[in-house]
Amino acid sequence: xxxIEDTKFKTNTIxxxxxxxxxxEHAAKNALLPMILKRGSALYPTLSDIELxxxxxxxxxxxxxxxxxxxxxxxxxxxxxxxxxxxxxxxxVLPLAVGLMLSVIFxxxxxxxxxxxxxxxxxxxxxADMMGALINDKRKYASLRCISEMCKDEPFGVHEYGDPxxxxxxxxxxxxAHYKTVLSASRLDIFLCGSADVSKIAAQLQAGIPAxxxxxxxxxxxxxxxxxxQVSYVTEALDVGQAKLALGxxxxxxxxxxxxxxxxxxxxxxxxxVHSKLFNNVREKLGLAYYASSILIRNKALMIISxxxxxxxxxxxxxxxxxxxxKLKGGEVxxxxxxxxxxxLTGLARAANDDxxxxxxxxxxxxxxxxxxxxEQHAERIxxxxxxxxxxxxxxxxxxxxxxxxxxxxx
Amino acid sequence: MMAFAKTQDKVLGEVLYxxxxxxxxxxxxxxxxxxxxTDAMFVTRYGSIDSEFEVTGGGRVIKIPDGTAHFLEHxxxxxxxxxxxxxxxxxxxxxxxYTGFGLTSYLFSATSNFTESLGVxxxxxxxxxxxxxxxxxxxxxxxxxxxxxEDNPQARVFYNLLGCLYHNCPVKKDIAGTVxxxxxxxxxVLYDAYNTFYHPSNMxxxxxxxxxxxQVAKCxxxxxxxxxxxxxxxxxxxxxxxxxxxSDYAEQKLSVSLPLFMLGFKDTDMQPKGVDMLKKSIETExxxxxxxxxxxxxxxxxxxxxxxxxxxxxDYTCHERYAFSTLEGESKDPAKVRAMVAQAxxxxxxxxxEFTRAKNVIWGRCIRAFNSTGDIAHRFVSWYASGVNYLDFxxxxxxxxxxxxxxxxxxxxxDRNMALSVILPMD
Numbered sequence: 001x002x003x004i005e006d007t008k009f010k011t012n013t014i015x016x017x018x019x020x021x022x023x024x025e026h027a028a029k030n031a032l033l034p035m036i037l038k039r040g041s042a043l044y045p046t047l048s049d050i051e052l053x054x055x056x057x058x059x060x061x062x063x064x065x066x067x068x069x070x071x072x073x074x075x076x077x078x079x080x081x082x083x084x085x086x087x088x089x090x091x092x093v094l095p096l097a098v099g100l101m102l103s104v105i106f107x108x109x110x111x112x113x114x115x116x117x118x119x120x121x122x123x124x125x126x127x128a129d130m131m132g133a134l135i136n137d138k139r140k141y142a143s144l145r146c147i148s149e150m151c152k153d154e155p156f157g158v159h160e161y162g163d164p165x166x167x168x169x170x171x172x173x174x175x176x177a178h179y180k181t182v183l184s185a186s187r188l189d190i191f192l193c194g195s196a197d198v199s200k201i202a203a204q205l206q207a208g209i210p211a212x213x214x215x216x217x218x219x220x221x222x223x224x225x226x227x228x229x230q231v232s233y234v235t236e237a238l239d240v241g242q243a244k245l246a247l248g249x250x251x252x253x254x255x256x257x258x259x260x261x262x263x264x265x266x267x268x269x270x271x272x273x274v275h276s277k278l279f280n281n282v283r284e285k286l287g288l289a290y291y292a293s294s295i296l297i298r299n300k301a302l303m304i305i306s307x308x309x310x311x312x313x314x315x316x317x318x319x320x321x322x323x324x325x326x327k328l329k330g331g332e333v334x335x336x337x338x339x340x341x342x343x344x345l346t347g348l349a350r351a352a353n354d355d356x357x358x359x360x361x362x363x364x365x366x367x368x369x370x371x372x373x374x375x376e377q378h379a380e381r382i383x384x385x386x387x388x389x390x391x392x393x394x395x396x397x398x399x400x401x402x403x404x405x406x407x408x409x410x411x
Numbered sequence: 412m413m414a415f416a417k418t419q420d421k422v423l424g425e426v427l428y429x430x431x432x433x434x435x436x437x438x439x440x441x442x443x444x445x446x447x448x449t450d451a452m453f454v455t456r457y458g459s460i461d462s463e464f465e466v467t468g469g470g471r472v473i474k475i476p477d478g479t480a481h482f483l484e485h486x487x488x489x490x491x492x493x494x495x496x497x498x499x500x501x502x503x504x505x506x507x508x509y510t511g512f513g514l515t516s517y518l519f520s521a522t523s524n525f526t527e528s529l530g531v532x533x534x535x536x537x538x539x540x541x542x543x544x545x546x547x548x549x550x551x552x553x554x555x556x557x558x559x560x561e562d563n564p565q566a567r568v569f570y571n572l573l574g575c576l577y578h579n580c581p582v583k584k585d586i587a588g589t590v591x592x593x594x595x596x597x598x599x600v601l602y603d604a605y606n607t608f609y610h611p612s613n614m615x616x617x618x619x620x621x622x623x624x625x626q627v628a629k630c631x632x633x634x635x636x637x638x639x640x641x642x643x644x645x646x647x648x649x650x651x652x653x654x655x656x657x658s659d660y661a662e663q664k665l666s667v668s669l670p671l672f673m674l675g676f677k678d679t680d681m682q683p684k685g686v687d688m689l690k691k692s693i694e695t696e697x698x699x700x701x702x703x704x705x706x707x708x709x710x711x712x713x714x715x716x717x718x719x720x721x722x723x724x725x726d727y728t729c730h731e732r733y734a735f736s737t738l739e740g741e742s743k744d745p746a747k748v749r750a751m752v753a754q755a756x757x758x759x760x761x762x763x764x765e766f767t768r769a770k771n772v773i774w775g776r777c778i779r780a781f782n783s784t785g786d787i788a789h790r791f792v793s794w795y796a797s798g799v800n801y802l803d804f805x806x807x808x809x810x811x812x813x814x815x816x817x818x819x820x821x822x823x824x825x826d827r828n829m830a831l832s833v834i835l836p837m838d
Contacts, residue, residue: 008445010424010778047714051706052768059772061779082778086422126720132668133722133741136564239666239837242558274496274506284494287551290559308559336501343503343523350522353447355783 001202004193004359010086012094012194013356014201015078016105017364019187021220022073022155028127028162029170029178030073034064035123036175037077040109040116044100053100058082060097064104068160069368070255070299071222075182077105080356083194094196095204102208106183114176124167131161135238138405139291142244143304146403147297149234150248155222156300188214191363193356219368225252225301228400237408243311247321248401249303251296253393255369260298261381263393267296268341270328270394271305275340277324282307288317299369303397311406318402325399331391338387346379412632415440415624422805423781428624429800434635435612439791440624443784449620450520450784451529452792453536457608458513459588460581460732461647466607468643473603476595477581478553478588480608481510483601485549486541487517495535504528512582513730514796515608520785525622526630533616533634539605541598554590564665564834568673568739571661575830576677578657579650582733610641617791619784649732654679655827662833671834672745674752678734680822684798690807692729693773694819695736697811699725700769701761702824703738709755718742718751731797736823745833753826761820766813777804 020030044050054060060081067074079101081093109116135141144159151157188209192201228250253263271278271294282292292307309317327333352358352375362375373381415428428440459480465472487508488495499506504521506528517536521528560566566585573583587593607613618627656677678695682688703709703725713719723740742748780786791801 006445008443010782046711048706048708048711051704051710055700055704055706055768055772057771057775058778059775061775080779082775085424086774086778122715122717125717129669129720129741134668136667136671138562138666139559240562242555242562273500274494275500279496280494283552287548288555290552290556308555310555310558336497340497340500340503344500344505347503347505347522351448351520 001190001192001205002363003198004191004363005195006193006353006359007195009083009194009356011080011082011356012192012196013078013080013360014094014098014101015076015191015360016101017189017191018075018182019189019219020073020075020182022068022071022158022160022222024155024158024163025166026178027073027158027160028167029175030075030182031066031161032123032127032167032170032175033179033182034066034075034077035127036115036119037104037108038062038064039119039123041103042107042109043103045109050100050104057093057097058087060093062100066160069365070224071155072220072299072368073160077101094201098201098204106209108179110176115172115179117172120170120172120175124170127161127167128164131159131164131167134159138238138240138244139306139308142246142403142405143306145234145236145405146246146248146304146401147302149232149403150302150401154226183213185216186214187216187219189364189367191360193359224254224299226250227252228398231399231402233402235404235406237406239408240405241407242308243314243407244405245307245309245314245317246403247305247399248403249305250398250400251301251303252396252398253301255298255301256371258381259393262385262389264296264345265338265341265382265385266328266390266394267294267303268345269333269337269390270294270325273341273344275337275344277328277337278305278307278321281324282317282320286316286320288313288320292321298365314404322399325397328394329391329397331387333387333391338390342382342385345382349375349379349382412625413628415628418802420802420805423778423802425781425802427800427802430624430628432631432635434637435640436631436635437615438627438631439615439617439795440622440627441619441787441791442622443620446621446784447522448520448784449525449618449622450518450788451532451616451618452516452518452788453532453614453616454514454516454792454796455608455614456513456796457515457604457613458511459584459586460512460649461608462581463648464607465646465648466641466643467646470642472648473607475600475604476588477584477592478586479596479600479604480515481587482549482553482593482596483604484508484510484515485553486545486601487536487539489545490535490538490540495531498531498535499528502528502531506532510586512586512733514793516792518788525620526626529618529627529630530634533631536609537636539602539609541601543598546596546598546601550593553587553593557585557587557590557593560585560587562665564667564671567663567665568671568832568834571663572673572675572737572830572832575658575661575832576656576675576735577733578653580652580733581649607645611635611638612641613645615795617788617795619787652732656830659830661830662835664835664837667834667836669741669743670745670836671739672742672748673737673739673832674749675830675832676736676824677828677830678729678736678823679828681731681734684731686799686803686807688729688731688797689794689799689803690811691819692727693808693811694816695727695823696773697766697769697816698820698824699727699736700772701765702755702759704769704772706768709751713748713751718744718748729797745831749831753829756824756826759820761813761817763813766816770811774808777808
């Protein structure tokens with residue numbers, strides 16, 4: 001258990017994170033587990049039972065979902081409660097919330113020794129809907145499609161929800177068997193953020209989690225760095241008015257070394273923040289887009305650039321983007337761009353101190369990539385970065401995939 | 412140095428300093444000890460709905476194109492010596508702005524250089540720079556923003572619903588306007604709107620973070636300019652809005668996987684600005700939790716029949732000119748959702764235990780908002796525009812009884828006020 005003590009918050013947040021290696025075969029099963037578990041436990045058999053309990057705990061916020069960091073698929077359960085001093089009767093809220101969480105994760109509602117069949121059927125439908133709904137947000141969708149094309153031969157190309165084909169094969173029996181495997185052979189990290197009686201919570205967890213569970217202490221390690229081959233161009237059509245352009249790039253920079261911080265500065269100069277080259281050239285100077293930005297996927301050594309454009313401006317926008325990347329690689333970075341990128345990133349890192357979910361995520365990210373340091377060390381690595389170091393990191397970036405989502409009836 | 416009044420809320424454990432600068436700008440400072448980030452919002456009571464107005468006592472009636480408030484917000488970031496974002500960037504402050512129906516907010520959050528950043532914020536919002544050329548360039552960027560929202564199912568389902576609920580209230584129009592309406596905006600339109608609504612007497616400042624009021628006051632003294640008072644007050648002109656809704660259904664096809672729906676209730680029990688509005692809002696939130704929350708019988712029935720999923724949520728929007736409740740989500744059969752909601756409304760009864768639980772939830776929500784300087788800033792600002800000090804939350808909350816909630820239910824939730832907006836997948 002990782003205790004992140006901070007007395008300024010009015011809440012406590014406890015998160016359970018189970019690590020699984022990302023794979024096409026198991027992604028959908030892993031994604032379905034948090035959904036099925038939060039449908040009901042032996043003690044709280046229906047959604048309403050769970051919800052009534054949460055209401056009694058002053059509207060405690062319970063979330064269960066799936067994400068990925070690199071090729072580590074993460075099953076997360078979290079609950080946020082208000083501090084006891086804000087309840088009318090000063091009741092102890094956190095232990096009760098932890099009790100609910102333990103019941104949901106470790107004592108699911110079963111029928112005939114497996115998950116309840118109609119819960120599985122309905123959550124399969126919900127997961128299928130969630131997969132389908134990825135298309136609704138075209139900005140995110142274009143980036144997702146770019147990633148799945150770029151990484152089609154790698155586990156990272158699999159979405160954290162998995163795919164419809166493997167979802168189809170799931171039933172209450174094989175899902176329950178998978179659940180047992182996950183419990184026995186995964187790594188579990190528990191984060192508690194706020195100010196609480198830690199020894200009491202630790203004892204409650206000790207008593208509530210069977211000793212045989214979570215025998216594996218290793219965090220799944222996938223392939224991180226890979227060179228780009230020939231650039232591939234993918235175009236798809238949907239019924240949209242605005243076209244979306246997404247570029248997938250390989251950074252060739254591992255996530256835990258000092259070079260990662262150099263790359264972060266280079267990325268911010270290029271496209272993260274309003275000081276960036278993409279914002280100021282693609283948007284402000286040429287007026288080609290409302291948004292034009294780049295992000296890093298730290299644990300897979302990727303960079304994704306995305307923008308929404310008029311389709312007729314596709315070539316212009318692509319040329320300008322690549323031109324700005326070349327300028328970065330050539331060291332054509334103004335003092336203003338460089339300093340702004342650094343203060344932007346240090347500010348962003350330090351702001352994580354003020355949000356329990358962001359704090360938890362910071363520590364989880366550091367853990368997954370094997371970087372041993374806190375928020376201050378992170379900020380300090382950014383501040384120390386020189387222009388030469390940022391440019392050196394930028395020079396290793398290779399364009400891999402150009403994805404265009406265009407309108408269907410466009411000539 | 413300007414004087415501050417101090418109010419303390421023992422239940423929330425918060426202190427608020429309130430003052431009025433000689434220029435007329437009101438200021439609120441909420442110190443949050445131990446926070447790294449400070450949030451500041453400089454706000455004008457001017458939003459997309461204020462499209463016809465006059466300054467009483469000698470002004471003329473001015474009508475401006477839809478989308479002007481939002482366009483003006485974009486253009487404020489440009490100054491003769493360059494882009495304002497750059498000035499914030501070098502200080503490490505994260506600046507942004509939002510145009511809402513009734514407010515335009517300029518904000519930044521910073522973990523360092525707070526007073527320098529506050530100076531930049533106060534100065535740039537007082538320094539309009541609109542030219543024919545820079546207005547023309549912005550038309551391209553905003554046209555892309557509008558186009559982005561035209562494809563956005565959440566935005567469409569929302570505005571289509573407002574089109575069902577409102578005859579004349581300009582809340583039904585897109586905040587950004589249309590590509591057509593923004594083409595009518597020029598620098599003169601922007602100056603007309605600016606000179607009226609960005610007058611210091613129409614603006615206020617809210618700051619939350621590990622900061623003392625004196626620091627904020629000094630910064631205001633250094634950065635705010637004296638401007639002659641307006642000859643009179645600002646009179647906003649709105650058409651009459653009847654109680655009835657326009658239509659009970661709207662649909663549009665977009666590229667989505669599953670239909671999206673938004674079911675709305677037009678609020679016709681309108682309250683003037685003030686703490687009664689906050690109480691009404693709390694009553695409505697409690698009702699939404701009791702009737703449609705995850706613990707309700709209706710939610711369980713809808714979920715078990717596969718008619719809603721985890722995306723389902725409820726909301727209440729409250730303003731003196733418009734107010735409505737919404738239920739939104741994805742559903743294979745939105746018409747069935749509507750039918751089940753209507754049926755539940757006809758058979759609702761409320762008990763004390765349910766009421767207490769729902770009230771607990773609303774309390775937890777308020778406490779959580781005070782965890783974040785950004786959340787407090789947003790809540791405080793939107794309520795202050797309605798004449799409410801958000802630190803009065805507990806006072807209003809404590810007064811709400813089951814009887815109040817039952818009375819509120821009968822006034823607000825009925826199927827005459829209800830409309831359904833649906834986004835359907837393409838064929």
